[in-house]
Amino acid sequence: MSVIRDGSTPPRAAGDARLAAGLPTAAAAFELGRRAFRNIVRVPIGNLPSLIIPLFILAVNVGALGAIASRQIDVGEGGYLAFFLPTALVLSITNSAVSSGMGVVRDMDSGYFDKLLLAPISRLSILLGRLSADGFRASLQATLLLTVGLIFGSGLASGPLGFLVIVAMLAVWALAYAGISLAIALRTGSIDATQSSFLIGFPLVFLSTATVPLELMSPWMRAFAEVNPVTYILNAVRSLISDGWDVGVLLRGFAAIGAVALITVPLSLLALRRRVAVGGSR
Amino acid sequence: MSDAVETVALRRHFGAFKAVDGVDLAVTRGEIFGFLGPNGAGKTTTVRVLTTLLGPTSGSARVAGYDVVSQGAAVRASIGVALQEAGLDGLATGRELLRLHGRLAGLSRGDAPRRAAELIELVGLAEAADRRVMTYSGGMKRRLDLAAALVHRPTVLFLDEPTTGLDPASRAIIWEQVRTLRSQDGVTVFLTTQYLEEADVLADRVAIIDRGVIVAEGSPAALKAKVGTDVIRLEVDGATAELCAAFTSVPGVTGAEAAEGGVVVHAADGGAALPAVLGILGGRGLAVGRASVSSPTLDDVFLAVTGRPAGHDDTDGAADVRAPAPHPAGGVRS
Numbered sequence: 001m002s003v004i005r006d007g008s009t010p011p012r013a014a015g016d017a018r019l020a021a022g023l024p025t026a027a028a029a030f031e032l033g034r035r036a037f038r039n040i041v042r043v044p045i046g047n048l049p050s051l052i053i054p055l056f057i058l059a060v061n062v063g064a065l066g067a068i069a070s071r072q073i074d075v076g077e078g079g080y081l082a083f084f085l086p087t088a089l090v091l092s093i094t095n096s097a098v099s100s101g102m103g104v105v106r107d108m109d110s111g112y113f114d115k116l117l118l119a120p121i122s123r124l125s126i127l128l129g130r131l132s133a134d135g136f137r138a139s140l141q142a143t144l145l146l147t148v149g150l151i152f153g154s155g156l157a158s159g160p161l162g163f164l165v166i167v168a169m170l171a172v173w174a175l176a177y178a179g180i181s182l183a184i185a186l187r188t189g190s191i192d193a194t195q196s197s198f199l200i201g202f203p204l205v206f207l208s209t210a211t212v213p214l215e216l217m218s219p220w221m222r223a224f225a226e227v228n229p230v231t232y233i234l235n236a237v238r239s240l241i242s243d244g245w246d247v248g249v250l251l252r253g254f255a256a257i258g259a260v261a262l263i264t265v266p267l268s269l270l271a272l273r274r275r276v277a278v279g280g281s282r
Numbered sequence: 283m284s285d286a287v288e289t290v291a292l293r294r295h296f297g298a299f300k301a302v303d304g305v306d307l308a309v310t311r312g313e314i315f316g317f318l319g320p321n322g323a324g325k326t327t328t329v330r331v332l333t334t335l336l337g338p339t340s341g342s343a344r345v346a347g348y349d350v351v352s353q354g355a356a357v358r359a360s361i362g363v364a365l366q367e368a369g370l371d372g373l374a375t376g377r378e379l380l381r382l383h384g385r386l387a388g389l390s391r392g393d394a395p396r397r398a399a400e401l402i403e404l405v406g407l408a409e410a411a412d413r414r415v416m417t418y419s420g421g422m423k424r425r426l427d428l429a430a431a432l433v434h435r436p437t438v439l440f441l442d443e444p445t446t447g448l449d450p451a452s453r454a455i456i457w458e459q460v461r462t463l464r465s466q467d468g469v470t471v472f473l474t475t476q477y478l479e480e481a482d483v484l485a486d487r488v489a490i491i492d493r494g495v496i497v498a499e500g501s502p503a504a505l506k507a508k509v510g511t512d513v514i515r516l517e518v519d520g521a522t523a524e525l526c527a528a529f530t531s532v533p534g535v536t537g538a539e540a541a542e543g544g545v546v547v548h549a550a551d552g553g554a555a556l557p558a559v560l561g562i563l564g565g566r567g568l569a570v571g572r573a574s575v576s577s578p579t580l581d582d583v584f585l586a587v588t589g590r591p592a593g594h595d596d597t598d599g600a601a602d603v604r605a606p607a608p609h610p611a612g613g614v615r616s
Contacts, residue, residue: 021388022359031385039373042414111369114335115430119386120359277337 022120032129050096054088086237101181138174179264186271229256286470292341301327303494316485362431372416387434401429421452512552517571
């Protein structure tokens with residue numbers, strides 16, 4: 001799996017004097033990430049749904065429920081907009097994480113994935129390259145949506161540094177959650193199966209404190225929301241927007257992301273290993 | 283010095299399907315080796331095992347001196363691969379794609395673009411280099427794929443049906459490149475093809491694979507000698523044994539037999555024998571519906587070696603006397 005080095009191979013036969021030494025993992029991941037991001041930019045319309053849908057839900061929810069919700073929830077100065085903005089952010093990032101897997105499946109479909117497997121680089125760098133592009137995309141997406149929220153008056157209690165922490169947190173969430181679609185993509189090689197991984201994301205986002213705090217939920221929903229990692233991510237982002245710095249809430253948010261990554265990273269690595277071992281993308 | 287490609291009892295099964303079933307190959311360095319067979323014979327599976335994209339079920343394979351299972355990274359560093367369906371990134375430009383693969387192969391930021399420009403010239407894609415690959419024709423994609431396979435100057439080059447479906451101009455460019463690579467750089471070329479003609483012009487040695495098993499091996503000339511001759515096919519009513527015997531009196535004709543809908547005549551030079559053959563039919567007042575001359579094709583060699591037409595799956599292995607399909611070019615050739 002790793003790049004070969006002198007000494008790791010038996011004595012070379014004369015014809016092998018020109019043996020290519022491939023790029024180290026980090027540099028290869030950077031080049032592949034650049035390529036993946038370039039492709040994201042080249043199909044700009046592909047990024048619209050994960051921006052438009054959350055903005056739409058944000059506008060509709062705040063417009064329709066804002067007045068009622070503000071009577072029940074302590075929303076502070078930013079109003080229900082400040083309460084719901086984190087939901088729009090997480091929804092947007094979670095939805096577009098599906099495209100990590102889609103990028104891999106498209107490469108398998110075109111046969112380009114084979115070409116990458118044949119390059120003298122570590123196979124891990126193929127996955128890392130994909131993820132770095134998606135993490136970068138997620139940061140841009142979060143920056144854009146958060147800016148829209150600020151323009152419409154959500155406020156940001158934690159200030160500019162809080163802005164950066166929110167973007168970082170969402171980018172890390174994008175990477176952790178992308179592992180699911182990557183694993184499905186590598187395991188099945190199927191566009192349909194990979195696309196359907198949004199079926200996991202949807203309940204994950206909405207069976208949480210997405211629309212109301214835990215205290216206002218019915219018991220069954222509360223039970224689910226309490227073990228849902230998204231609840232803790234939302235709470236962390238929300239605290240940065242509405243309350244300022246609450247280190248405990250922030251740590252719980254990052255811990256929730258870490259817990260998800262503990263499942264998704266091994267899953268996607270295992271799927272990559274199987275794909276490479278059994279061999280071939282078809 | 284070890285062989286460029288060496289397999290011993292190589293097998294790759296998919297469940298009950300034996301795609302490759304005990305293949306022994308030895309390709310010497312600097313050789314152009316033609317790996318022939320019909321669709322589904324096991325060519326692509328063999329290439330995928332040799333290029334480390336598939337693990338073997340059993341047996342062993344060494345490429346450029348390295349074991350494909352335990353030294354996959356070293357194998358990949360030594361080989362260039364252009365697979366059957368040119369796997370390219372449609373959203374990239376040709377230049378971007380070659381630059382990326384140069385970088386991945388370890389070229390510096392300065393060298394990678396230079397190598398890309400060099401390869402673009404080599405495969406004649408200068409005008410299209412800055413267009414997205416999705417706008418390329420099939421031939422242009424194959425040429426780009428070949429260029430990408432060469433980016434790290436491999437010692438062994440695998441080309442899986444590099445010219446299938448290509449226009450003659452693109453095919454000629456690829457053939458020329460293959461010859462140059464071997465003569466100038468001493469690259470070993472492992473080429474799969476469905477066309478005996480292609481193996482004939484390019485390959486030093488050929489192996490024919492059928493249902494996962496090697497059924498013939500040798501130089502193209504030796505293989506064609508097994509079939510022997512050109513084939514003249516005549517559509518005619520009333521083909522008799524006596525008529526066939528009459529054909530054998532024509533100089534150069536080595537045999538003739540009745541076949542479905544007419545006669546098949548074997549001759550060393552079909553074009554030269556055709557007028558005399560037609561003359562015999564004319565002399566008997568027999569009308570010819572259609573006449574065609576073909577050089578031995580893979581189908582013919584196939585028929586000769588396996589006793590059945592290529593791709594014709596008879597499970598009991600009994601000889602099938604059905605005539606091979608007519609040469610795609612068809613018509614009368616002089």
